[in-house]
Amino acid sequence: DAGVIQSPRHEVTEMGQEVTLRCKPISGHNSLFWYRQTMMRGLELLIYFNNNVPIDDSGMPEDRFSAKMPNASFSTLKIQPSEPRDSAVYFCASRRSIGETQYFGPGTRLLVL
Amino acid sequence: SQQGEEDPQALSIQEGENATMNCSYKTSINNLQWYRQNSGRGLVHLILIRSNEREKHSGRLRVTLDTSKKSSSLLITASRAADTASYFCATDGDTDKLIFGTGTRLQVFP
Numbered sequence: 001d002a003g004v005i006q007s008p009r010h011e012v013t014e015m016g017q018e019v020t021l022r023c024k025p026i027s028g029h030n031s032l033f034w035y036r037q038t039m040m041r042g043l044e045l046l047i048y049f050n051n052n053v054p055i056d057d058s059g060m061p062e063d064r065f066s067a068k069m070p071n072a073s074f075s076t077l078k079i080q081p082s083e084p085r086d087s088a089v090y091f092c093a094s095r096r097s098i099g100e101t102q103y104f105g106p107g108t109r110l111l112v113l
Numbered sequence: 114s115q116q117g118e119e120d121p122q123a124l125s126i127q128e129g130e131n132a133t134m135n136c137s138y139k140t141s142i143n144n145l146q147w148y149r150q151n152s153g154r155g156l157v158h159l160i161l162i163r164s165n166e167r168e169k170h171s172g173r174l175r176v177t178l179d180t181s182k183k184s185s186s187l188l189i190t191a192s193r194a195a196d197t198a199s200y201f202c203a204t205d206g207d208t209d210k211l212i213f214g215t216g217t218r219l220q221v222f223p
Contacts, residue, residue, distance in 0.1 A: 033210070043156075043201065043213040056210060078223040091155060098209045099143055099163075 002026075004105035006092050008088045012111045018080040021108045024073055025094030033102060034067055035091040043091075049075065049093050119202060119217040127222050132189040134217040137182075137201030143205050145178055147187050150216070156190045159187075159200075193223045 005024040011086040013019055025032045033048040047057040049069045057067070064083070079086055089109050093102040120135045134146070144163045148156040162169045162178045162185070169176045175188040189196055199218050203211040 019213065031209075035215055042215050046213065048210055050209075093156075099160045099205070101146065101161055102203075102211055104148075106155045 004092055004094050004103055006090075006105035006108050009106060010109045010111075012113065013082055014113050015083055016081045017112075018078065019082045019086075019110060019112075021077040021079075021090050021092075021110070021111060023075045023077070023092030023105060025075070025092070026096075026103055027073070029094035029096050029103075030072075031095040031098070031102075032069060032075050033093040033095070035093065035104075036088045037091060037107075038088045046077070047054070082110075084112045086110065087112050119200070119214045121217060122215070123218045123220070125220045125222065126192055127202055128192060128194055130221075132192050132196070132219055132221070134187045134219070136185045136187070136214055138204045138214075139184075140204075141181065145176075145185050145222060146166070146203045146211065147174075147185075148201045148203060148213075150201065152198070155203065175187050180187070189219075192219075192221045194221050197221045 007022045018112050027101055034046040036041055037043045045057055046059045047067045048055055052069045066080055067077045089107045091104050091107045093104045095102045118137050125131055142164050144161055146161045147159040149159055150156045160171050160176050162176050162181055167212045173190045178185045197220050199216045201213050202214045
């Protein structure tokens with residue numbers, strides 16, 4: 001099993017640019033989560049999907065952030081326009097079903113200049 | 114918002130010693146999970162303990178759960194330098210999403 005796959009692993013962009021982060025969950029997993037990790041705020045849940053449907057996006061910081069899951073094997077997190085305060089490590093995680101273990105991807109380290 | 118708080122925030126020990134980390138949480142839970150994160154890497158799942166369980170073992174790891182006190186502890190026995198990492202507890206609270214604590218940074222000196 002390849003685990004959760006995220007791309008890119010590193011992204012450096014300039015303020016105002018659009019950023020798209022990608023995630024491929026583990027096959028057979030029904031839930032997908034997007035997290036952001038910073039030194040100041042720790043690990044924050046941004047949004048999660050069950051069966052490709054967004055369930056809770058209360059953690060999405062503002063309208064500049066959007067997430068989609070067009071099918072069971074792919075999700076994107078988009079930031080448009082990006083700002084320096086968006087600099088963080090973004091993790092994707094997937095889970096087979098409620099109450100079970102979440103498996104994390106390696107993360108995307110985003111730097112917005 | 115964070116559901117769990119780990120204690121201590123940082124812990125330094127010598128190889129061979131035991132390391133104990135504690136986690137407190139606020140709401141009722143279905144399960145509590147512990148994760149490890151090496152510097153610059155993703156989170157790795159260590160162990161899951163359900164609310165009706167009091168203790169669980171996995172190799173050198175021992176996790177206890179006290180739902181009456183809303184607390185859990187993670188014990189790593191005979192620590193190794195490779196155990197150096199941050200350790201997080203995570204709970205599902207009253208929803209099906211995990212909320213992570215602030216983490217304990219463990220440093221094991223050879």
